[in-house]
Amino acid sequence: MLDRHIRPLIDPVLNRLGARVAHHGISANEVTLAGLGFGLAAALMLALGLPGVLALVPLLIGRVLDGLDGAVARASGGKSEFGGYLDLLCDFAFYGAVPLAFALREGGNAPAAAFLLAAFYVNGASFLGYAALAAKRGIETTAQGVKSLYYSAGLLEGTETVLFFVALCLWPEAFRPLALGFGLLCLVTATARALMARRVFGGA
Structure with a gap:
């Protein structure tokens, strides 16, 4: 929901930074993997019970790198299909690691x-x-x-997810209600997208 408003603000900065990174011979895929590394480091810190504020640093670095890889790709001659695939795979790996980290952090978090x-x-x-x-x-x-594939808009998009993870780092003791609330909104988003798919692509 917020991505279309945030992108015009951050894309010029990312494009300038991406051009500098590409100039030094760093590939977009390397940036993608570095972003995943920072994200998993944040998840590990959360799983080990360290203060969430400390985990916020690698988490935010990882998310910046996740936004930067596309700019590096464009500065290096354009996006690649594998690069888009790798970026999405790393995103899903990071998204899954955070709930797992909170389940390991405290057993009572497991159901949420x-x-x-x-x-x-x-x-x-x-x-x-x-x-x-x-x-x-x-x-x-x-x-x-x-993007390398069609990004359908929804109630929850990348910006909302990053803000959710930031909230989890700032208030890890509130994981259960935050997880339940965000999970419900994810299901609302999926339902709305399914209805939109039926309208756009047709169906019985």
Whole structure:
């Protein structure tokens, strides 16, 4: 929901920084993997019970790198299909690592973490399914930035997810209500996307 408003603000900065990174011979895929590394480091810190504020540092660095890899790709001659695939794979790995970290941090978090992971799974399936159908129809969009696949808009997008993870780092003791609330919103997003898919692509 917020991505289309945030992208015009951050893309010029990322594009300038991406050009500098590419100039030094660093590939977009290397930036993607570095972003995943920082994200997993944040998850590990949370799993070990360290203060969430400390985990916030690598988490934010990882998210900045996640936004930077596309700019590096464009500065290096354009996006690649594998680069888009790797970026999405790393995003899903990071998204799954955070709920797992809180389940390991405190056993009582496990039910809420399981619900959140299930909601991520359903929302991710709705997203990827829509992208596959859009690719089949040749439908494209740049509303959420230049991507390797179709990014369907929704109630929850990248910006909202980052803000959610920041909240978890700032208030780790509130994981259960935050996870339940965000999980429910993920399911609302998936439902809305499914209804939109039916309207756009047709169905009985």
